[in-house]
Amino acid sequence: MLQEAISYLETQTENVKLQKSFEIIIVDDGSKDDTSSYAIKLAKEFDLPPHTLRVIKFEKNRGKGGAVTHGVQCARGSYIIFADADGASQFSDVSKLLKAIQNLDHKKPLENPAVAIGSRAHMVNTDAIISGIRHVEPYFQLIKTTVKSRWLNRSVLDVLSTEFRSFSMSQYRGRMEKDEISVLHRQKLTKKERKERCKDNERRDDRVVIRYPEILKYKMSDNDVIERLEHIHERSVCATRSEEIEVIHEDDEVLVVSKPSGIPIHPVQNYYYNSFVQILQIEGWPGRKEYLKDMQLRPCHRLDKLTSGICIFAKSAEAARKIQIEIQNRTVQKVYLARVKGKFPGIVHTNQSGLGRNIECCDDIVVFDTKKGKQDGVMKKSATTIFRGVKYSEKLDESIVMCWPKTGRTHQIRIHLRNMRYPIVNDPLYGLNRLMCLEDTGDDPSNISDEYFERIKKQAAEKRSEAESSESCQICEGKLYTQIEKEDLIMYLHAYKYQLDTENGWHYQTKWPEWCNI
Numbered sequence: 001m002l003q004e005a006i007s008y009l010e011t012q013t014e015n016v017k018l019q020k021s022f023e024i025i026i027v028d029d030g031s032k033d034d035t036s037s038y039a040i041k042l043a044k045e046f047d048l049p050p051h052t053l054r055v056i057k058f059e060k061n062r063g064k065g066g067a068v069t070h071g072v073q074c075a076r077g078s079y080i081i082f083a084d085a086d087g088a089s090q091f092s093d094v095s096k097l098l099k100a101i102q103n104l105d106h107k108k109p110l111e112n113p114a115v116a117i118g119s120r121a122h123m124v125n126t127d128a129i130i131s132g133i134r135h136v137e138p139y140f141q142l143i144k145t146t147v148k149s150r151w152l153n154r155s156v157l158d159v160l161s162t163e164f165r166s167f168s169m170s171q172y173r174g175r176m177e178k179d180e181i182s183v184l185h186r187q188k189l190t191k192k193e194r195k196e197r198c199k200d201n202e203r204r205d206d207r208v209v210i211r212y213p214e215i216l217k218y219k220m221s222d223n224d225v226i227e228r229l230e231h232i233h234e235r236s237v238c239a240t241r242s243e244e245i246e247v248i249h250e251d252d253e254v255l256v257v258s259k260p261s262g263i264p265i266h267p268v269q270n271y272y273y274n275s276f277v278q279i280l281q282i283e284g285w286p287g288r289k290e291y292l293k294d295m296q297l298r299p300c301h302r303l304d305k306l307t308s309g310i311c312i313f314a315k316s317a318e319a320a321r322k323i324q325i326e327i328q329n330r331t332v333q334k335v336y337l338a339r340v341k342g343k344f345p346g347i348v349h350t351n352q353s354g355l356g357r358n359i360e361c362c363d364d365i366v367v368f369d370t371k372k373g374k375q376d377g378v379m380k381k382s383a384t385t386i387f388r389g390v391k392y393s394e395k396l397d398e399s400i401v402m403c404w405p406k407t408g409r410t411h412q413i414r415i416h417l418r419n420m421r422y423p424i425v426n427d428p429l430y431g432l433n434r435l436m437c438l439e440d441t442g443d444d445p446s447n448i449s450d451e452y453f454e455r456i457k458k459q460a461a462e463k464r465s466e467a468e469s470s471e472s473c474q475i476c477e478g479k480l481y482t483q484i485e486k487e488d489l490i491m492y493l494h495a496y497k498y499q500l501d502t503e504n505g506w507h508y509q510t511k512w513p514e515w516c517n518i
Helices: 002-011 016-020 035-045 063-074 091-105 121-125 156-163 169-177 191-199 276-283 317-328 370-377 412-419 450-466
Strands: 024-029 053-058 139-146 181-186 207-210 225-232 246-250 254-259 308-314 332-341 358-361 365-368 378-381 385-393 398-405 468-472 479-481 493-500 507-509
Touching: 002 024, 002 035, 024 035, 024 063, 035 053, 053 063, 156 169, 156 181, 156 225, 169 181, 246 507, 254 276, 276 308, 308 317, 308 507, 332 412, 365 370, 365 412, 370 378, 370 450, 385 412, 398 412, 450 468
Parallel strands: 024 053, 308 493
Antiparallel strands: 139 225, 181 207, 181 225, 246 254, 254 308, 332 398, 332 493, 358 385, 365 378, 385 398, 468 479, 493 507
């Protein structure tokens, strides 16, 4: 690692000043592997100028805090970069850190102290992947949440403990005392008050920050923003390596790839670095050009976390708008593949491939959010899906079905297959004996009774509890997630084909997934 640092600093051409003026400080925190002697020997081999490499040796171990503090006190440069000895830092990223911090201090470090923090996201293809599962180390992030209408006139503690259930009410109160939670409130000022502020050279910003202890009694109002400093524990996802991603099409406007099952397409709660778009941004894809490394990819449509298949990413805002409008106007034909329980109607030959007849399902799609309650949380929308059986396995009593959703409702294909009594075989929500299986909905799955809603609400809470272990994070005291198995992140539903319904429109198609071989 030390050799890499010296080689890079002496040969890099991105920053001439950095090449001519740098120092390396090694703090030997009571090690017994002769680190000090090796460092001095290496300095001679590289023929470094005097005082370029300095070694501070402790006779007794003082811990990381003591070593870092002493190293900082001995530093003579304008900028200090910390590099642990575990090889996690890539020295080719030094220029990126320097550029980031100079954007903050305007190249005046003594007048404008600043901090730039790097990322270990480049490690996700090594020890962050365990048994086919991709993990992200916890990190801190400032999260801003605009107040929703159902939160108005409620206390911050009440909202946090019911809507964000990672902590108890007492824990949230403790975090408020530590100034980790505040509310940004926009004052309603008259024109006269605004003029007075400008006249007195007061700040023109009409927002005030509400902190502890005032925040305990504060009732939230419209346009308020809750700010939380969160120690983020991301949920694990299926591991995928950049070289294994199927690239279907790429040009100057779009990138079309096949998403593996078990990964959300874009950042959502508990998933940021473990979202597919961020994995592509950080790790790349087969054939990615070097100049595209810092380009932002824009997801053009939604795909459930458990659903695999076609994902269209735009390389510009204009291209994204164009494709999104085409999808919203329903000029894009979508074809999905599903593996379901039972012999699907219309399949002629058992254990052979052969398209059956079309079957249409027009059941209303009913989804609900138990946090909102039955009155506001039940959402019913009309939907249409056309199905056609492709293959049936008598041994498994399972079928491969082709699906054409004519509308784009949440969980549409999964719910329609459940209602037709051919649920996806490993659907964790609508499958046989699962939380929202057909047997529990009664004769009319679109009619949600109070009793059924309360039962689902209770079972959903139990599922969330099962996802949390009995252990807590030593830093934030939040519950840690239980270890998840790869099989729990895979569902047999695949976005197989997307095409624009015009004569010369685009057409994207993936390979058939392996689970179709029944």
